[in-house]
Amino acid sequence: MKKMFGMVVIVFGFIFILAACGEQSQEDVAEKLESTLESMEGYKAKAEMTMNTGQEDQKYHIDIWHKKEGFYRVELSNDQSEEGNQVILKNEDGVFVLSPELNKSFKFQEEWPQNGSQPYLYQSLVNDILKDSEAEFEASEDRYTFETKTNYQSNNNLPYQEVQFDKKSYTPVMVKVMDKDRNALVQVNFSEFNTDPTFEDGDFTMDKNMTNEAADASVSGDGEEEAETGTFSVLYPQHMAGSELVEETQVDTESGERVIMTFSGEKDFTLVEEQQEVVPTMSTPQMVEGEIVNLGHSIGALSDNTIEWTHNGMSFVLASDELTRNELIEVAQSVQGQEVK
16 A cells, blocks of 8 residues: 555656646746847748728738848738738848839938837747746646737837747747737737748848849839829828828829828828829838838838838828827828728
């Protein structure tokens, strides 16, 4: 009997030890995420991002490349966009937002991506976890889940995020960015994550990332440009921050048309829409004193009182001395969908 009791104690003790060894604490997982990130030479990942911050959900397909020297290439494509993909690029020359289909590029004087949360970048997710001493943690059968504060400098309407990591690889599986009521307004689902990628020469250069067949095809056989001109559908903001449209002016330009809309009310602002001319040769990047913002329908360049972006062959400039940065983003996000007469 004593022998049997001793065996039971040993067995239960062995099970307890195994269970204890298998359980990872929040600190253990955070340290493992940090060491996994530091040991990587780079990664390639694919994800789908859904944003419901506008009038209707917007879906992006995201191709993310990172090389340890601090190089990034994030390609975003939107099924509703006719202008092709946009690329956020960081190399030794700076940070850029590229619209290859239009041969248009913005150059930013900012420390992206270190200057704020980025829901599709592994290092940003890990850093947010490490910085938040009040982060919540939960372990399920196959995932580790953290809820942390975010750091979106241009948008304080998204203060929280839930990040899920695969238990075996410690790579991200899903991210939900939430408002103050914990409603998910942005969701990123990762479908692939390669921690041992290969890169080719030029993968992070402007020349290679601005090359696209559509721009080359805009030049005819004799070398003359064939830019498409004509009328375009004017888009109006669905969210007008308590103001209303008081004046709309149409101006003919070399590339087509420009529409200038003036809104007045609680806060005045101006929206300019212009048909974007496609040029066959790469132009010099436009310098921006501001930051990169995701508007749902496209990537924008935000300065103190202006947001600029391109969408479906059009360029947009929203400007106001009265709208806050959050309000500028909200109005710009709502310039989408069907035109409103």
